[in-house]
Amino acid sequence: MRNDLDRIRDALRFIPVGGHDERVRVAFMLKSELGEAGRDLWNEWRDSRGDDEAASVWKSASETGLLKIGTLFHEAKASGWRDDGIYRVATREEIAERKRIVEARAAREEAEIARERADTVAKATAILKASTEAKADHPYLTRKGVSPVSTLREIEAGAAATILGYAPKSDSDLLTGRLLVVPVKQVNGISTLELIDGDKRKAALAGRGSKAGGYWATERLPDGNGNGLTLLIGEGVATMLSASAATAYPGIAALSSGNLSAVAKAMRECYPAAVLVILADLVKTTGEPDRHAIEAARSVGGKLAIPDFGSDRDRAMTDFNDMAVAFGAKAVASTIANANEPASVKHQPSNDSDGWPEPQPLAVKVEPELYPFDALPDTIRLAVEEVQAFTKAPIALVASSALAALSLAIQAHADAKRAEKLTGPVGLFLLTIADSGERKSTCDGFFTAAIREYEAQQGEAAKPDIRDHKADLDAWSAKRAGLIEKIRQNSKADKPTGELEANLRRLEHDKPESPRVPKLLRGDETPENLAWVLAREWPSGGVLSSEAGVVFGAHGMGKDSIMRNLALLNILWDGGTLSIGRRTSESFTVRGARLTVALQVQEMTLRSFFDRSGGLARGTGFLARFMVAWPESTQGFRLFTEPPASWPALAAFNRRIAAILDQPTPIDDEGVLSPPLLSLSPDAKVAWIAFHDAIERELANGGELYDVRDVASKSADNAARLAALFQIFEQGTGAVSLEVFEGASRIAAWHLNEARRFFGELALPAEVANAARLDRWLIEYCRRERTRIVPRREVQRCGPNGLRDKVALEGALQELVEAGRVRVVRDGRNRNVEVNPILTEGDTI
Incomplete structure (x- = not known):
């Protein structure tokens, strides 16, 4: 077993040397663990042998500083180090490359933050322009017993939401009524706004760094x-x-x-x-x-x-x-x-701050972004807003339910043409990673009402044809049975059977075909049975499930059959052709079918699926086809609301779905779909190419999307699919406009960021991934309960799935302790987890 010095030396190879500040930080980390014995390691890392700067820096480093060796290990892990005891020799070129990657990512991050800040300033300016002087009877001012001043404004919550493209929230609660508008300035002028409603709920505009x-x-x-x-x-x-x-x-x-x-x-x-x-x-x-x-x-x-x-x-x-x-x-x-x-x-440090270090990041992680609510077409956006206000489900989950209904209704009526020889279906695969109880089934029910009504009407209209088919099939079966019996008897009596066999062959060609009755909504089918119904019953369908463990954990996804079924689902997403041979029943071929999949799966179920698939889920491109959402739970904040007396926006959405479904389905006598192609307008095509190329450039080694290049490579396709869906839903006909594509591409880009978040964490070592999940849960718990002390037994009882096991929990807690994010303290016979107050510190207004 290697000693601690070897472990630290190995980790140091993954820390870019950087500038003076970085060298100082590492000196503190090493000295806190090794004292003066750490200097040789530090010099080896920075390729220095006793120069004047090295001497002064090392001397200034304190053994009792806030930076500890745990921080070094975390930063090394974030750069790819694996604490597995395997020694890896890093060349000087590799170290230089890691430094280049870090600097390139930092530059991209800086540019993205600058873009967000500019967007925030534009929205803040628009709200100020639309606002009016704050009045003395504003509910917040009267509650606080203060008078308005000229630098305060006010605006109605609905008007603010229209400008922002989303409804402002405080945690999970919507701001309502008259909002006090507080302009926030930085050195160069206005940077953002604080909005405050009469119940003291507050929200700053989105945009990193806009408030600092x-x-x-x-x-x-x-x-x-x-x-x-x-x-x-x-x-x-x-x-x-x-x-x-x-x-x-x-x-x-x-x-x-x-x-x-x-x-x-x-x-x-x-x-x-x-x-x-x-x-x-x-x-x-x-x-x-x-x-x-x-x-x-x-x-x-x-x-x-x-x-x-x-x-x-x-x-x-x-x-x-x-x-x-x-x-x-x-x-x-x-x-x-x-x-x-x-x-x-005279000041004594309070217990809230005494002895707490600056919390260290657990890993280089992708931050969540606000769902681009304003990118949805108006009819869809208003319906999503209406359903979300009542269900209080995560906004991304509600929007995914709407997109699933859109995909299911339209996929049989159009294919998307991105460029010459680049055509394909418009059906979407959507995956929401969330615990049970997030109300996906409820949301699906709202948005598929017109689809269920269409199925019922078609089923009722087909009853005479079904009865006729049954009679025809019974007659055919009787004729077939008679011929087989005569052949058997003649054969037994050594009489000729040639004419009878010819009649049987002709009869087989005349077997009555069952009428094709539209049935779009399918249950939790096995992939092979799903292919059967698409080939034999109706060529367009969708699996919408709030318990996707039935899919990802099903027998059909067992170890022996997982490769075959992943390939089958991939072909259905592509709209390709697949022949399935059976030994014990009729073989069949799937051609021209269209499939929508919208699943909700628990995080641990999906992780288990990854483990069982042995990497096939990523290697085959199966999960790359999904538009992933990993929203924060709203459970615990969904106080009861009476349903509205009417649902005008949802009714408009379902009317449009019904109108699309009432159009003739382009299906031939073989049950094969041949939807017309929907092209991009010239401007939209230019935008699509720019979107495609921007993603492609980040797929190279060191690029921002390198670790999710499988998912990213499908993002431009998904953007085109979304754009086609939006165009048909809103306009009915015509090439996809630039405005429509820009909205679709923003939503596709948001889902790509969500995939980066989830798959990036999935690739972390188990102990770091567990620590990240526990960290999120603890912070959310403390904010909800207005505390920063969590009984350990509460963590083990109610914490994240997979961390209720004592060994896994202890490992995760140790990671958080080393990062300065929590402490574990005894309270008599009990143990509590104390969360660093910096992590839960809220704004004061």
């Missing part, structure tokens, strides 16, 4: 260097309105405690001569001033004002707005006037 260092001011800030100016800087809007009204000083809200230092430094840079007073909030549990406020005041040479509620403070009272309500504006003004330098403030 941003602030809102109670009034327009003056020019100059700040000579004679006093600025108040605090966390929330209500706090700053109360403080500014009490003192007549301009108030600046950082909108979160962690943002205080950044805003204070920005104000000091703009106003070097100003007096800066930082208004601290109190830690609810201890009554001590928040450490972020103290740090902010010290960082800019400012003063610190602390609200005073006396010795019998109600724990709910934490800020200057609470103080204004309890004791009046004069008490607030007096307390701020007596603010002191933070050095003179």
Whole structure:
């Protein structure tokens, strides 16, 4: 077994040397574990032998710093290291290549963040333009006992949603009614907005980095260097309105405690001569001033004002707005006037922050993106919004149900033409990774109502033909039985049978064909039986299942038959031809069939399927054909809502589905579909080629999509399929327009990002993947329960599937402990998991 030095040396080979800051970080990690004995390893890693910088850097590294050896192991694993004891020699070229990949990814990430920020600014500007002055009777302002100022606006929630393309939410709760609009500025102007409704629910606009260092001011800030100016800087809007009204000083809200230092430094840079007073909030549990406020005041040479509620403070009272309500504006003004330098403030770190390190990332992971709700065509978007408001299911799940119904209704009526010789079906394979109980069956039921009604009508209309067929078949069977009996008797009596055999052969060609009755919705069929019904009964169908474990865990997906069935489903997605030979029953051929698949599967079931398939699920391209969604659960937040009296948007959706189904199906006497081709318009084709090529460039080694190149290679095809579906649903005819394709491509790109998230985590070592799943569950639990302490027995009882096993849970917890994300502490005979407060720290408004 290798020793610890070998393990660390092996891990170091996967850490790019980088610049000065990276060398310092690694020095801290090594020194914390090995002390002075780690210097040789560090020099070996950075290819240095005692130069002046190395000596000073190593000397500055502390053995008791926050960066520990666990961080090094996590970063090495994120770069591909496997802690399996196998020594790998990394060449200098390999190390240089890893560094290049890291830098290239960072550049792409920076460009994407810049694009998101620009989009956020555009939407924020549009909302401000559509908003009106905030009125004194706004519910939030009246609840807080404050008056509006000129820098606050308001807008109706519906109008904001129309501009944004999605309904703003706080966690899983929709913002409703009149929304207070709080413009957030960074150095270069407005960067985003905070929206607040009357129940204190709040939401910032989407866009990474748009809020960092941003602030809102109670009034327009003056020019100059700040000579004679006093600025108040605090966390929330209500706090700053109360403080500014009490003192007549301009108030600046950082909108979160962690943002205080950044805003204070920005104000000091703009106003070097100003007096800066930082208004601290109190830690609810201890009554001590928040450490972020103290740090902010010290960082800019400012003063610190602390609200005073006396010795019998109600724990709910934490800020200057609470103080204004309890004791009046004069008490607030007096307390701020007596603010002191933070050095003179006696402060003991609270239990919320004492000893906690900066949490380290578990791995390089793909962040979830907001579902591009506004990319859906209007009729579909409004129906999805209506169903989601009632079911409160994850928005991606609801949208997938709508897309499945769209695909199932249209797939027999059109094929998509991407370019010359590039044509194919429009049917979609959709996969939602979620636990049972997310209400997929309910959502499917809403969007397939017209399909079920169509099936019922067709079944009723076909009853006379079915009865006639039964009579014809009975007569044919009787004739066949008679001929066989005569042949048997003649053969037994040594009489000639040639004419009888010829009659039997002719009769076999005259066997009555059963009438083809449209039946689109299929149950959890085995793949082979699904192929049979598509070949013999109706050539267009769909499997919509909220319990896809029946599919992924079924006998039809057993080890012996999995390769055959994956290939069969792939051919059905492609609309190809497949002959299936049977020994004990009739062989058949599937030609020109069209298939939609929309499944919900639990994460552990899918992982088990991957294990059983031995990589075939990826290797055969089976899962690459699926548009994957991995939404956050809404369970626990779906408080009862009375169903609406009417469903106008859903009714419009189902009317359009019914109209499409009523069109004649292009099917020949052999039961083979021959749908007409739907082309891309010239502009849409140019956009499709750009979309295709942008993805293709990222499939190369080191590219952003290299690890999911199987999925990514199908993304342009899926974008074209979606575009064709949207065009037919909304317009009925005509080439796919540029606008339609752009919406479809955004949705396809979102699903590709979801696939990157899931498959990227799937490729992690088991202990890191388990830790990531547990980390998500713990953070979600703490936010929901308004706590950061979780009993270990609660984790084992209710935590993620697969982590209720003691050994797996202990391994995952150890990973989180090493990353500084949790602690495991004893409470008598029990053990609790404490979550690093930085991970659950919320904004204060």
